[in-house]
Amino acid sequence: MSAHAAAAQPAAITLRGVTKRYGGHVALKPIELEIAEGEFFCLLGPSGCGKTTTLNLIGGFIAPTAGEIFIRDERVDRLPPHRRSVNTVFQSYALFPHMTVRDNVGFGLKMARIPSSESAGRIEEALGLVGLETFGERLPTQLSGGQQQRVAVARALVNRPAVLLLDEPLGALDLKLRKRLQVELTQIHRDVGTTFVYVTHDQEEAMSMSTRMAVLNDGRIEQIGTPSEIYYKPNSRFVADFIGESNFLEVETGSQSGVVRLADGRGVPCNSSATGRATLMVRPEAIHVSDPHDAPESSLKGKIVQTSFLGSQTRIAVSCDGVSLPLTASQFGRERLAARELTPDREVSLWWDADDAVLLAKESMEEEVE
């Protein structure tokens, strides 16, 4: 990954203690963030979590209440948008309807007073990058949504910014087109090597595209990491809940290694060094389902509540003794064959590898309840 290879280079973006308040409302609590050169970095979170605020702060459309923003080690938080080496792809595309595609793409070059001999070539190059070489003379309104989106990307990239900001650029498109453009955008990112900062509320989009991502909640960064780090090692109940699906169990950690205990003393697998009360998180696909007498010692006994066949997987809801909510297990591939016999009311045992369970600190849970 280029992000880590380029550690000696200055970071593409650095946020230090950046805060944004609107009157009494805190949109962004002090955040620290470093995005390396060449990363495809996603800001992920539910609406109102501060991800678009963060993007607007980097783009210069709003000023931080406190803190410093650096782009390639140059402090920019006092600079207006047109003096920053960032370009933005807006959710609404914001193409200029009175200009042709070529003039739209060339607008930034014109503003930078690039001679037309040079800009003509760069416009063609940018249009080629997004596969719209033959659309230069069209007006934006004569293009489909996906094509407009690609014009917006070309228009932003033609200026060769240090960072490209993308504000939910696929939000207005239907699912199939979204998927295709996700692949195209990652390809474009690989081709140009520019740092991308991508805002989305769609966890699947963030997972599939980003090299690293930050999960935001309530104006705060919950966790920063690669998609797999975030998925397998969430550090809070919010992250575990927001990314993918999870089962949560209230447990007490004790002296015995590889096992934690439920309230009624039943042991379940988990590797943990911590002690005290905690929440155990385990993903549905990590749960094994078997006949009670085939199960290892530390497993949960329960009764199947519902079995849903979903094509690539079969999901089983199991109501277990000592656990308030039914646990969800997913069966894939070969396991699925066995799943046919998993009819409701059948007695089964559930267990998982101790390494697949993640212990989450208790306070994050209480904060969410509040």
Place this chain on the structure above:
Amino acid sequence: MANAEVTPSVPDPPGGRKTARGLSLGRLGQYGGFLPAIVLFGLFFAAPLGLIVAYSFWQVVDYNVVHDWTLDNYRYFFSVSTYAKTFWATIWVSVAATALAIGIAFPFAYWLVRYIPKRLQKVFLILVILPFWTSYLLRVYAWLNILGPEGAINRFLHWIHLTSQPVSFFLYDRPAVILVLAYLYFPFAALTLYASLERFDWDQFKAAMDLGATPFTAVRKILLPQIRPGITTSVIFVFIPILGEYLTPQLVGGAKGVMIGNLIANFFVGAQYTRGAAAALLITALIVVLLIVFRRSLEVRDAYAP
């Protein structure tokens, strides 16, 4: 009735059977709906206009209109230097007043749309049209009081000891006419500009700045070309009525502030109907030329092609 089978969605007219007579009546009924408009338009627009055109080519002999066709009325108008001068003055006073009205209305509408919450925008718009609740005459007289020798401006200048005698510069000349006309037509300009600015996609403005445009360039290159139809509409709403103004020039302009509206009024008061008609038609011709020039700007299709 083979047609009915192909397009079953078209219902038969009540009564069902279509005889030849029924068909032609139906055809007539189609256009019959225009009849009130045609009558209204003919009676109150085409006929009077035709009459004025005819009058402008006739002559007055001994206070009677004689139906002798001639170009004398037009020739006369341009042969009297005061009239010709007034004609050109009318144009530049109207241009200046329109420019002033729009020059104030545009920043106002821009500020309203961009910086004022939606709910409060309505309040400001009501404030803009509030003057319409009082009579035109009253508003002009109010300006007489502000600009006059005993008016607010002179009293203020006296109070700060800048002048010892009342200054009449503010009244009874063209600057006063331009100022009052701009005031009177500001609401029209503000409302039409607000309507087009309100629909503008301000993300484009953000995008332009993001691409390196200064706010001023963004207004010039992105905003103005797109609200051109709105600007043209407000120019038409303001400029054309101002061309025909005669009360304001008379009340605040005095002898030095005369516009062509006053000339036309004087011609008719003096029973010089044919000369008055010719002067009125000159203004009309000017407006027609302007509308032809602006015709292209009004085509919204350029900016928002389907």
